Amino acid sequence: MKNYTSINDIDNIKAWIEEAKALKQNPLKNVELGKHKTLGLLFFNSSLRTRLSTQKAALNLGMDPIVMNVSGDAWGIEFEDGTVMNGNTAEHIKEAAAVVSQYCDIIAVRAFPTLTDKVKDESEQVLKAFVKHASVPVVNMESATGHPLQALTDAITISEHTKKDKPKVVLSWAPHIKALPHAVGNSFVQAMQKMDVDFVIANPEGYNLSPEITKDTPIVHSQEEAFKDADFVYVKNWSSYNDYGKVLNTDPNWTITKEKLGDAKFMHCLPVRRNLIVEDAVLDSDNSLVIQQANNRTYAAQLVLKKILENG
Amino acid sequence: MKNYTSINDIDNIKAWIEEAKALKQNPLKNVELGKHKTLGLLFFNSSLRTRLSTQKAALNLGMDPIVMNVSGDAWGIEFEDGTVMNGNTAEHIKEAAAVVSQYCDIIAVRAFPTLTDKVKDESEQVLKAFVKHASVPVVNMESATGHPLQALTDAITISEHTKKDKPKVVLSWAPHIKALPHAVGNSFVQAMQKMDVDFVIANPEGYNLSPEITKDTPIVHSQEEAFKDADFVYVKNWSSYNDYGKVLNTDPNWTITKEKLGDAKFMHCLPVRRNLIVEDAVLDSDNSLVIQQANNRTYAAQLVLKKILENG
Amino acid sequence: MKNYTSINDIDNIKAWIEEAKALKQNPLKNVELGKHKTLGLLFFNSSLRTRLSTQKAALNLGMDPIVMNVSGDAWGIEFEDGTVMNGNTAEHIKEAAAVVSQYCDIIAVRAFPTLTDKVKDESEQVLKAFVKHASVPVVNMESATGHPLQALTDAITISEHTKKDKPKVVLSWAPHIKALPHAVGNSFVQAMQKMDVDFVIANPEGYNLSPEITKDTPIVHSQEEAFKDADFVYVKNWSSYNDYGKVLNTDPNWTITKEKLGDAKFMHCLPVRRNLIVEDAVLDSDNSLVIQQANNRTYAAQLVLKKILENG
Numbered sequence: 001m002k003n004y005t006s007i008n009d010i011d012n013i014k015a016w017i018e019e020a021k022a023l024k025q026n027p028l029k030n031v032e033l034g035k036h037k038t039l040g041l042l043f044f045n046s047s048l049r050t051r052l053s054t055q056k057a058a059l060n061l062g063m064d065p066i067v068m069n070v071s072g073d074a075w076g077i078e079f080e081d082g083t084v085m086n087g088n089t090a091e092h093i094k095e096a097a098a099v100v101s102q103y104c105d106i107i108a109v110r111a112f113p114t115l116t117d118k119v120k121d122e123s124e125q126v127l128k129a130f131v132k133h134a135s136v137p138v139v140n141m142e143s144a145t146g147h148p149l150q151a152l153t154d155a156i157t158i159s160e161h162t163k164k165d166k167p168k169v170v171l172s173w174a175p176h177i178k179a180l181p182h183a184v185g186n187s188f189v190q191a192m193q194k195m196d197v198d199f200v201i202a203n204p205e206g207y208n209l210s211p212e213i214t215k216d217t218p219i220v221h222s223q224e225e226a227f228k229d230a231d232f233v234y235v236k237n238w239s240s241y242n243d244y245g246k247v248l249n250t251d252p253n254w255t256i257t258k259e260k261l262g263d264a265k266f267m268h269c270l271p272v273r274r275n276l277i278v279e280d281a282v283l284d285s286d287n288s289l290v291i292q293q294a295n296n297r298t299y300a301a302q303l304v305l306k307k308i309l310e311n312g
Numbered sequence: 313m314k315n316y317t318s319i320n321d322i323d324n325i326k327a328w329i330e331e332a333k334a335l336k337q338n339p340l341k342n343v344e345l346g347k348h349k350t351l352g353l354l355f356f357n358s359s360l361r362t363r364l365s366t367q368k369a370a371l372n373l374g375m376d377p378i379v380m381n382v383s384g385d386a387w388g389i390e391f392e393d394g395t396v397m398n399g400n401t402a403e404h405i406k407e408a409a410a411v412v413s414q415y416c417d418i419i420a421v422r423a424f425p426t427l428t429d430k431v432k433d434e435s436e437q438v439l440k441a442f443v444k445h446a447s448v449p450v451v452n453m454e455s456a457t458g459h460p461l462q463a464l465t466d467a468i469t470i471s472e473h474t475k476k477d478k479p480k481v482v483l484s485w486a487p488h489i490k491a492l493p494h495a496v497g498n499s500f501v502q503a504m505q506k507m508d509v510d511f512v513i514a515n516p517e518g519y520n521l522s523p524e525i526t527k528d529t530p531i532v533h534s535q536e537e538a539f540k541d542a543d544f545v546y547v548k549n550w551s552s553y554n555d556y557g558k559v560l561n562t563d564p565n566w567t568i569t570k571e572k573l574g575d576a577k578f579m580h581c582l583p584v585r586r587n588l589i590v591e592d593a594v595l596d597s598d599n600s601l602v603i604q605q606a607n608n609r610t611y612a613a614q615l616v617l618k619k620i621l622e623n624g
Numbered sequence: 625m626k627n628y629t630s631i632n633d634i635d636n637i638k639a640w641i642e643e644a645k646a647l648k649q650n651p652l653k654n655v656e657l658g659k660h661k662t663l664g665l666l667f668f669n670s671s672l673r674t675r676l677s678t679q680k681a682a683l684n685l686g687m688d689p690i691v692m693n694v695s696g697d698a699w700g701i702e703f704e705d706g707t708v709m710n711g712n713t714a715e716h717i718k719e720a721a722a723v724v725s726q727y728c729d730i731i732a733v734r735a736f737p738t739l740t741d742k743v744k745d746e747s748e749q750v751l752k753a754f755v756k757h758a759s760v761p762v763v764n765m766e767s768a769t770g771h772p773l774q775a776l777t778d779a780i781t782i783s784e785h786t787k788k789d790k791p792k793v794v795l796s797w798a799p800h801i802k803a804l805p806h807a808v809g810n811s812f813v814q815a816m817q818k819m820d821v822d823f824v825i826a827n828p829e830g831y832n833l834s835p836e837i838t839k840d841t842p843i844v845h846s847q848e849e850a851f852k853d854a855d856f857v858y859v860k861n862w863s864s865y866n867d868y869g870k871v872l873n874t875d876p877n878w879t880i881t882k883e884k885l886g887d888a889k890f891m892h893c894l895p896v897r898r899n900l901i902v903e904d905a906v907l908d909s910d911n912s913l914v915i916q917q918a919n920n921r922t923y924a925a926q927l928v929l930k931k932i933l934e935n936g
Contacts, residue, residue, distance in 0.1 A: 048386035074672035091895030271403030360698035583715030
């Protein structure tokens with residue numbers, strides 16, 4: 001594996017999960033592997049878990065993490081080809097990516113979507129520009145349309161907590177006041193499609209994710225129907241895909257409650273808005289796996305970095 | 313010791329001071345103690361000394377420091393319980409603290425007071441929320457009402473520079489144009505109350521610190537009276553406690569001058585506004601200990617981290 | 625060498641270049657030299673290459689880099705002597721520099737010019753204040769009037785790529801929409817004056833650099849004339865020096881084209897605005913050395929840090 005940009009870069013999810021679990025048992029086993037190698041973490045957007053867990057993962061491998069807030073610390077970056085750069089951007093991605101590649105052995109990038117320009121977002125302009133112009137491997141720390149480190153984390157967490165060979169997993173939309181990206185939802189769908197699970201998506205009408213992602217995964221417009229006999233309920237808000245980036249619905253009936261959840265485990269990538277997405281009673285119960293998920297972020301990132309280093 | 317949140321966490325200040333002095337003689341003695349352990353430094357507010365000295369302290373113990381400006385780098389954090397989070401905050405401290413605990417072996421937090429809401433500030437909402445919801449030890453890098461790393465530093469510095477068994481120490485208010493916190497003053501008072509010193513506070517009327525802090529420490533409203541035969545004059549501005557957070561007085565007669573100071577040593581936690589708090593002639597003289605204090609910040613932090621690591 | 629503040633700190637540029645090339649062959653040779661030593665990188669302005677390459681250089685020497693955005697992370701710094709600090713600045717450079725010296729073994733500083741106050745800029749207020757008040761060595765990561773790490777990089781790059789004993793090197797101005805500093809141009813001129821090269825400067829009328837810098841280096845107002853038989857064309861915009869900080873000319877006829885360049889190598893310190901400074905065809909051709917220059921930033925910085933550490 002050269003880059004880790006999407007769930008499709010996982011050749012065998014079952015094997016990856018087992019390897020991540022082994023890393024978790026012995027996080028410092030490969031502490032010599034990344035010695036004197038640097039990981040550049042480039043943030044175009046805010047981050048808490050990704051920022052810390054990816055640094056921790058790098059440290060566990062003996063790497064030196066170098067963090068940069070691209071917008072605040074450096075120069076405005078131009079992504080269009082052929083532009084006369086007489087506006088707000090001061091440096092072209094062609095140079096930026098090639099330059100960072102001189103100092104970092106792996107580049108990890110976070111760049112959220114516009115949510116106003118579907119074509120641009122789906123082109124994954126920023127991530128793909130780094131892949132194209134960097135001379136070193138690139139890791140996706142959440143791009144316009146995917147968050148594969150999160151989805152790998154989620155797959156590990158489900159594998160750790162399932163009591164069945166083939167658990168029922170639901171991805172449920174929940175209400176939010178802001179227009180949020182589809183990235184986490186998309187990658188979770190793709191990960192579940194690779195897993196041996198009984199998988200269904202619940203969202204209001206007008207909120208179906210891209211059909212190129214959901215493919216033949218069943219989509220229902222009723223949480224009640226979807227949650228029946230569920231073992232894991234993975235909750236996330238996203239804005240409309242069809243009416244791109246719009247907030248069409250903030251119906252509190254879609255908020256996750258303890259009653260709705262029943263015995264199912266609750267999952268969320270965080271940050272989560274309490275009592276908007278999910279009521280306190282769920283997050284504060286033993287059925288919530290959100291902290292365990294956050295912990296697994298380290299081992300998902302560490303596995304990805306390890307595979308890249310071993311390939312290098 | 314699990315957490316270091318206030319001067320009250322120091323069981324024996326004399327022993328701590330001696331241990332810090334020993335560390336200073338041999339800062340790398342415990343460089344294996346923190347190996348492969350991370351210190352998360354979370355800043356809700358600006359910092360220079362604390363930011364650098366705490367990182368240096370961690371490095372001296374072999375730890376990996378991870379710095380985050382919470383406001384700029386991550387998400388707005390909610391501290392109230394039961395809120396419907398449909399406003400500006402995106403993540404609850406319950407999750408944030410628990411999550412950071414997955415990646416950091418110790419969490420250090422800086423969060424200043426509002427200076428508009430006394431009840432909220434005295435509840436130490438942010439610091440206490442971290443202590444409550446983090447699963448790892450928490451260090452106070454200046455909270456709403458205390459700055460115990462600074463006060464430990466100051467105790468070490470006085471111990472190093474005193475020529476008497478029981479020196480006279482004055483805490484003097486000095487004028488400032490902005491409303492400043494009580495944290496440094498509070499913790500210094502508490503530290504001096506534990507030390508074998510002759511201690512008095514000088515401040516204008518209306519500027520007495522909280523009586524819960526000052527207890528039976530004498531307070532006078534005359535620098536002249538207080539500075540008589542003083543060995544150490546510790547200077548700091550704070551806003552009114554009684555008329556909470558207000559600037560009632562910017563009287564330049566309270567500015568510290570070389571003449572007023574006489575042979576006493578001048579101390580200040582920094583940053584200090586020259587010729588407002590204190591005239592140049594004092595800071596530029598050999599009587600000033602401000603740089604020595606700044607240096608001791610490293611060893612105060614290192615001692616605290618060492619004690620926590622040894623307890624872990 | 626104590627500090628590295630200008631090209632004049634290089635005693636023998638030929639020897640330095642050879643040493644840097646040797647470091648590049650074996651970057652980890654001195655990885656024990658900086659062990660348990662910290663490099664403080666203080667940024668008053670944006671940075672990409674300098675920020676990353678100087679960290680990488682420090683890591684190659686085993687140092688621990690500590691990065692701080694002075695404006696965002698810490699306090700407003702006062703540089704004037706004798707001021708009554710009742711305005712926006714909260715800490716005087718006298719304290720700030722002395723304090724940072726307690727935590728860092730070397731301090732590296734980036735502070736751009738005002739471009740409105742020539743006298744202030746030429747006094748190098750910020751850099752010189754650090755040199756004066758710091759008790760540890762200071763490295764210039766681009767100051768008001770010089771960028772000697774960049775110029776050392778450029779000298780290394782020319783030395784690596786020249787096919788002649790005495791190549792012809794041109795420094796050419798190119799158009800830009802914003803008022804840019806003279807620092808890169810100045811230091812490049814000074815470096816070339818120390819090298820065994822045939823050196824000429826091309827810029828429009830009104831754009832001559834300071835005569836104190838250019839001395840007897842020939843200046844022509846025609847790219848065509850200057851580029852004739854050139855081996856290296858180093859391109860950079862700067863604002864007028866005479867009509868200080870003004871943009872007098874954005875003539876696109878000064879944009880660098882493939883046709884103008886011919887067989888000469890193209891150099892630029894980056895960031896570069898495509899199709900304003902230089903057309904895509906140049907940057908995307910094999911004649912461009914900009915990425916190789918960026919790579920050499922690491923070894924220029926590493927050489928400087930190594931010399932300081934060895935002297936320490």
